[in-house]
Amino acid sequence: MAKLLQKTLMGEIFLFAVIAATTSVVSGWNLHKHLTEEFKTKGIAIVNSIANSSVEILLNRDASTLQSIIDQFFDIKGVAYVYIIDEHGEIIAHTFVPAIPEEILKHTYETGVQLEDILINDLTIAEQGEFIDICAPILAGIAGYVHVGMDKGIIADHRNSAIGNQISVVLVIFLISVFIAHIRVNQISQPLNQLTEYAQKLAANNFNAQVKIQSQDEIGLLA
Structure with missing residues (x-):
């Protein structure tokens, strides 16, 4: 016996084991892809909203109002940082505490100030994680640019949680x-x-x- x-x-x-591994890989990849696209869509909507609402404020150099605007968007789930640069590439408002990371300064310099459309890049910041950096011009770049960072760590957490739940169900079966x-x-x-x-x-x-x-x-x- x-x-x-x-x-x-x-x-x-x-x-x-084969079923658990196969379903976990496939569903995990599909969920990761779906959440990434969702975060990109959300980030694009945010940068467009800030860009469209900041033209007059930027032209008037109203720094306090500008900071208040980006602070509101910073509270949205998934948003890791928001910063705005002027037409010369200088950061004039941001949500970084206590200081702007070197990776952001380098990324801003490499991106330049000649963009006329939305630009999406993956960005890694030491001791903070990985992010989807979305940049949009304000008034075609004449008034500056908006950068929004979406936290990829949240995507990984959701993916891992879903895979864990799926494996738990398979284990019970x-x-x-x-x-x-x-x-x-x-x-x-x-x-x-x-x-x-x-x-x-x-x-x-x-x-x-x-x-x-x-x-x-x-x-x-x-x-």
């Missing part, structure tokens, strides 16, 4: 199937063990031995 149960369990473990398999193997192995003992007694010339198997299946007919 032990060998039969072991073979059955090994087969189930292999099958469920696996444990239930193991329990059922154990019962079925016992039902099959008990009459087989009786037949084996009966055959051994016959081989030992014990012709008075009897076997008590009441089932009507092939094992019962064999008995």
Whole structure:
């Protein structure tokens, strides 16, 4: 019985491992792709909103109002940072605390101030994580540019949580199937063990031995 149960369990473990790995990879990738596109769409909407509302404020050099605007968008879930540069490439408002990271300064310099359309880049900031940097011009770049960073860490957290939940469901199904398999193997192995003992007694010339198997299946007919 032990060998039969072991073979059955090994087969189930292999099958469920393949199912869990395949579904986790496929669903995880699809979710990651979907959330990334969703974050990009949200980020584009935010930069366009800021760009459209900041033209007059930028032209008037109203720094306090400009800071108030970007602080409001900074509270939106998924937004990691917001900053605005003028037409000369100088950062005039931002949400970084306590200081602007070097990676942002370098990225701003490399991006330049010649953009006339939305630009999307992946950006890594040391000790903070990975971000989707979305840049949009204000008044075709004449009044400056808006940068919004969407936190890719949130995407990873959602993806990992979904994969974990899926694996948990598969694990529960696996444990239930193991329990059922154990019962079925016992039902099959008990009459087989009786037949084996009966055959051994016959081989030992014990012709008075009897076997008590009441089932009507092939094992019962064999008995």
